[in-house]
Amino acid sequence: MDQKNCDTIIADYERxxxxxxxxxxxxSEEGTGFGSGMFNALQAMGxxxxxxxxxxxxxxxxxxxxxxxxEDIPVRLxxxxxxxxxxxxxxxxxxxxxxGAAGAEILSAGFxxxxxxxxxxxxxxxxxxxxxxxxxxGPNCFGIYCPRSRLxxxxxxxxxxxxxxVAFLSQSGGMAIDFAHKGKWMGIGFSKVVSFGNGAxxxxxxxxxxxxxxxxxxxxxxxxxxxKDGDSxxxxxxxxxxxxxxxxxKGGLSPAGQRMVVSHTxxxxxxxxxxxxxxxxxxxxxxxxxxxxxxxSLAFSLLPEKVFKAISVVGGGGALGVTACDAAEAFGIExxxxxxxxQTRIGELLPKPGSSALNPxxxxxPFVSPKVLKEILRNTAQDDRIDLQIIISLLYHYKTIARAxxxxxxxxxxxxxxxxxxxxxMKETGKPIVVVLAxxxxxxxxxxxxxxxxxxxxxxxxxxxxxFDELHEAIRAIGHVNSYYGRRKAENE
Numbered sequence: 001m002d003q004k005n006c007d008t009i010i011a012d013y014e015r016x017x018x019x020x021x022x023x024x025x026x027x028s029e030e031g032t033g034f035g036s037g038m039f040n041a042l043q044a045m046g047x048x049x050x051x052x053x054x055x056x057x058x059x060x061x062x063x064x065x066x067x068x069x070x071e072d073i074p075v076r077l078x079x080x081x082x083x084x085x086x087x088x089x090x091x092x093x094x095x096x097x098x099x100g101a102a103g104a105e106i107l108s109a110g111f112x113x114x115x116x117x118x119x120x121x122x123x124x125x126x127x128x129x130x131x132x133x134x135x136x137x138g139p140n141c142f143g144i145y146c147p148r149s150r151l152x153x154x155x156x157x158x159x160x161x162x163x164x165x166v167a168f169l170s171q172s173g174g175m176a177i178d179f180a181h182k183g184k185w186m187g188i189g190f191s192k193v194v195s196f197g198n199g200a201x202x203x204x205x206x207x208x209x210x211x212x213x214x215x216x217x218x219x220x221x222x223x224x225x226x227x228k229d230g231d232s233x234x235x236x237x238x239x240x241x242x243x244x245x246x247x248x249x250k251g252g253l254s255p256a257g258q259r260m261v262v263s264h265t266x267x268x269x270x271x272x273x274x275x276x277x278x279x280x281x282x283x284x285x286x287x288x289x290x291x292x293x294x295x296x297s298l299a300f301s302l303l304p305e306k307v308f309k310a311i312s313v314v315g316g317g318g319a320l321g322v323t324a325c326d327a328a329e330a331f332g333i334e335x336x337x338x339x340x341x342x343q344t345r346i347g348e349l350l351p352k353p354g355s356s357a358l359n360p361x362x363x364x365x366p367f368v369s370p371k372v373l374k375e376i377l378r379n380t381a382q383d384d385r386i387d388l389q390i391i392i393s394l395l396y397h398y399k400t401i402a403r404a405x406x407x408x409x410x411x412x413x414x415x416x417x418x419x420x421x422x423x424x425x426m427k428e429t430g431k432p433i434v435v436v437l438a439x440x441x442x443x444x445x446x447x448x449x450x451x452x453x454x455x456x457x458x459x460x461x462x463x464x465x466x467x468f469d470e471l472h473e474a475i476r477a478i479g480h481v482n483s484y485y486g487r488r489k490a491e492n493e
Contacts, residue, residue: 012135013210015102017192018149019078020049023101025092026083027066029059034083034107034154036061038143044157047150052077070095077101081143086110089139090125097134103202106138107154112198113140123200130201141197142173145180147190148216153177154195164189165218166297167211169204171196171225172251175290179221182294185454187461188301191216205232212240219300221247221293238282245300245484246284249293250275283487285480292476295468299477300484302466303432307482307489308387310334312380313360313471314373315392315436320471321360324390327472331479335359336385346379366394367401370414370421377422381429390474391422392436395456396449399441409448415456423463434474435460435467 022042026035039053039062052073053066060066067073070080070092080096082089086108096104111123123139130136137144142154147163154173159180166188170176176195183190191214196203204224211217220240227233240246279286287293311333313324328335338346338359346357349372355364361376377389398413405412426433437453437460460467468474 009210010213012102015078016135016137017144017146017151019102019151021052021075021078022047022049023052023054023067023070023073023077023080023096024083025054025070025080027053027055027061029055029057029061029066031061035081038081038083038107038152038154039064041152041155041157042150045150045152045159046161049078049149050075070099073099078103080104082106082108082138084108086119086122086139090122090129093126093129093134093136097129097132101134103135103137105141105143106136106197106200107141107143108138109140111139111200123198126200136201137194138197139200140173142176142195144195145176145190145193153180153193156180160184160189162189163191163216165191165216165301166221167191167214167217167219168193168221168223169196169207169211170194170223171199171204172223173197175223175249178290179223179294182290183297185457186294186298187457187467188294188297191218199228203228205229205236208233208236208240208246212236212244217244219245219247219297221249221297223249223251223293225251234278234282237279237284241283241484242488246282247287247293247296247300247480248279248284249287249289250279283484283491285484287480291473295473295477296480298466298468299434299474299481302464303388303434303478303481305485306387307486308333308432308478309482310336310385311388311390311478312338312383312386313390313392314363314376314380315360315390315438315471316363316366316368316394320392320438321356321362324360324471324475327475331475331482333475333479333482334385336383338380338383342379342383346376349375349379366397370418373418374421374425377425377433378429381425381431386431388478389431389433390436390471391433392438392471393418393456394438395453396439396441396446398452399446399449402448408452410452410455413452413456415452416459419456419459419463419465422460422465426465433465434478435465436471436474437467437469438471439469 024035024038027039053061055066056068058066058068077099080101082092111119144151145153147161173195211220325335343357351365356362395413399409402409402412422433441449457467
């Protein structure tokens with residue numbers, strides 16, 4: 001591809017992801033339906049461009065005149081959101097193309113996913129129109145979420161407005177919105193999220209190529225059910241993973257999953273063994289579900305780009321230490337015993353009896369003060385073998401004290417002081433620290449604990465500290481970081 005064509009394509013993507021003039025086709029004056037919902041969602045997100053609602057009946061919605069057709073809009077559009085019946089989609093898309101729009105997302109369903117001759121023919125028409133000069137996301141999708149431009153997914157008026165390094169490509173609209181919501185409270189900032197559904201035009205391969213060159217994206221994540229062109233996909237994911245981590249959740253690997261995939265987006269699932277082999281060859285990280293996808297994204301977002309061969313674990317309870325050792329071994333991570341000198345120094349800081357300064361370090365008491373934990377982390381970091389530290393906080397125990405004092409647990413638990421303490425140690429030592437906020441108490445009687453831990457998570461994340469709910473989740477995420485950067489280092493040697 002010559003430079004002129006490359007520049008044109010990049011400019012088109014810029015107009016798609018950061019539109020200034022946007023049409024929504026299918027906005028009803030009554031305020032019902034996807035079109036009206038998208039109009040409200042964009043306003044709630046703070047979209048600053050011009051929005052042109054369209055409906056053949058005309059009228060007014062939310063103080064804005066509704067145009068009867070695309071042809072009546074007096075300006076050149078950048079992007080269009082199409083929410084009309086499947087039969088009406090080709091004519092609307094063609095009108096958008098003639099207007100000069102760079103792209104359109106088709107939220108409407110009723111195409112090849114139905115398996116009917118009519119649905120397949122309608123999707124063929126979409127491809128033919130796209131080939132004449134307009135990029136299409138969908139049909140049968142939730143669209144695009146881009147925090148910087150305030151574009152949002154179909155049911156997403158309350159997604160985060162904070163941009164970040166993670167991009168997500170998804171054949172599933174539900175997976176896209178769930179990842180966006182879960183990522184919001186887990187601390188993940190997104191550059192772009194694209195739910196492309198049936199992928200009549202833009203799909204995994206083309207979008208991978210773009211994101212690999214996108215300066216706003218540092219980590220690429222994907223949910224794939226089936227691919228259109230295996231050879232092209234292999235080339236693009238290999239090229240992308242050479243410079244950026246690519247994390248893939250592949251749906252439809254079981255026989256039952258394959259049947260669901262066909263009815264969902266008219267794709268083929270594929271063989272588990274083949275997919276595992278391909279993703280290993282291209283140094284992509286494979287995850288099994290949404291939770292693991294979010295956790296891996298968080299680790300890649302906030303941890304340095306390196307391999308963490310040995311770690312320390314600080315927390316309460318001997319069983320947690322045993323669990324840490326078992327989990328770390330599964331991912332090739334060492335938890336080395338500290339030197340006798342360090343054990344002596346740390347042991348003097350620990351409450352007695354029941355504590356251990358070996359590594360994992362068992363503090364034996366959930367109420368050890370942030371000041372003492374700071375000294376423990378400082379000392380542990382002096383071991384040259386330790387690349388990263390994990391601290392397991394048992395803040396939920398502070399409900400006992402809060403009850404005795406007659407105060408809310410959020411006022412008693414020292415989570416803000418602990419967050420500042422850990423941040424200071426991380427800056428001082430140059431070694432990253434991962435926080436585990438364990439909580440076995442999640443019933444209706446403990447909603448105050450859940451609220452406190454949510455506030456605590458925000459304090460840690462605001463200071464650049466990745467937070468996980470469980471120890472094994474943290475170690476697994478670190479293992480994915482090690483796997484990617486370890487293989488990339490080996491390839492470059």
